[in-house]
Amino acid sequence: MHxxxxxxxxxxxxAPVLWLVVAYxxxxxxxxVSAFWTVNGFTGGIVREFSLANFRTILGEEVYRTVTLRSxxxxxxxxxxxVVVAVPMAFYxxxxxxxxxxxxxVIAVLTPLWASYLVKAYAWRxxxxxxGPIDSLLGGPGRGPGYGLTATVIVLAYLWLPYMILPIHAGLDRLPDSLLEASADLGARAGHTLRRIVLPLLVPPVAAGSIFTFSLSLGDYITVQIVGGKTQLIGNLVYANIGAAGNLPFAAALATIPVLIMVIYLIAVRRSGALEEL
Incomplete structure (x- = not known):
């Protein structure tokens, strides 16, 4: 065949194209397709007929709009x-x-990814x-953030931080040291060099890392279940309708929300060159 x-x-x-087409x-x-189906309220069976009822419910009830905005x-x-934590770490x-x-x-940054997701989430719990230890550090029981929205943000930021550090590190690693030296030779101070040279070059790597952190956080439901308390995000609603409610079409309709949000987000960051950094 040569x-x-x-x-x-x-x-x-x-083989990979067939896998992509079939599995993904x-x-x-x-x-x-199933997002446009409904569930028969009497028998509980799925009615495979085109209907916009699920989307009317999502758009019409404030609770779903609130959960979407919260997510x-x-x-x-x-x-x-x-981004705030990853930039100085990656620069160093x-x-x-x-x-x-x-x-x-680099190995130290990658090491947390080798541990189980659940182990890390329950450790934060x-x-x-x-x-717990954080309450003790802050002066006593009830002084820490406890379980809730703040805890969810903290744990998710910890879990996805390596996905932001690595693209930024790769981008900075390609930045020639001679460029920084030339800026210093021309009399620029460190802050000026950072603003005019380093930060503009960080836009594509930061956008690339944000695709991971934003999408993974948007669809997560396990962390919210473990440390979120009564917090509800899109992932929790999808999980609840798949499990206890047994309303698969409505769960599918809810699952289209993060998909559409990520499509819009990818279109927005495409102009920054982030997709070339992946």
């Missing part, structure tokens, strides 16, 4: 916290630490619990 490069390419891509796009298509706000807050890893220490710092 004489037919197109056949080589087809043989190479057939197929599942997404079924989700979109977007949590995802945005987690992303902002990750890429430009300040010795060449010998840099690989070990212990830390944030009433009378």
């Amino acid at each position: 004489r037919h490069p197109r056949w080589q390419l087809a043989a190479l891509l057939t 796009l197929g599942a997404l298509g079924v989700l979109m 977007v706000g949590v995802a945005a807050a987690v992303t902002v916290i990750c 890893m890429a430009k300040v630490a010795s060449a010998r220490a840099r690989p070990w710092l 212990v830390l944030l619990g009433n009378g």
Whole structure:
């Protein structure tokens, strides 16, 4: 087949393309279609007829609009916290630490990803619990954030922080040291160099990292179940309608909300060159 490069390419891509179409796009298509079905209130069976009833309910009831705005706000807050923490860490890893220490710092950032999601979430539940270590550090029981919206943001920011650090580190690692030296030779102070040279070059890596932190936070429901208290996000509503309520079409309609939000978000960040950083 070396004489037919197109056949080589087809043989190479057939399996992954089929997997993408069947497992991902197929599942997404079924989700979109089932969102327009309904559930028979008497028998509990799914009525496979086109209907906008689920979306009318979502748009018409304030609780769903509130939960959607809360979910977007949590995802945005987690992303902002990750950016604030990740930028100085990534800058130190890429430009300040010795060449010998840099690989070990990258390993240190990656290490939390090797631990179980549930282990980390339940560890934070212990830390944030009433009378737990954080309460003790702040002066006594009830002084810490406890369980709720604040705890959800804190835990999600911890969980997804590596996904923000790594793209920023990769972007800074490609920044030539000579560029920073030239800025200093021309009389620019550190703050001026940071604002005029470093920060503009960080826009694509930050946008790339935000795709992970924003999307993962927007659809998460496990952390909210563990440390969120009475907090409700989109993921919790989807899970509740799949489980106890047994209303799969309405759960599918709710699940289209983060999908549409992420499509809009990806279109917005595409202009920054973030997709080339992934």
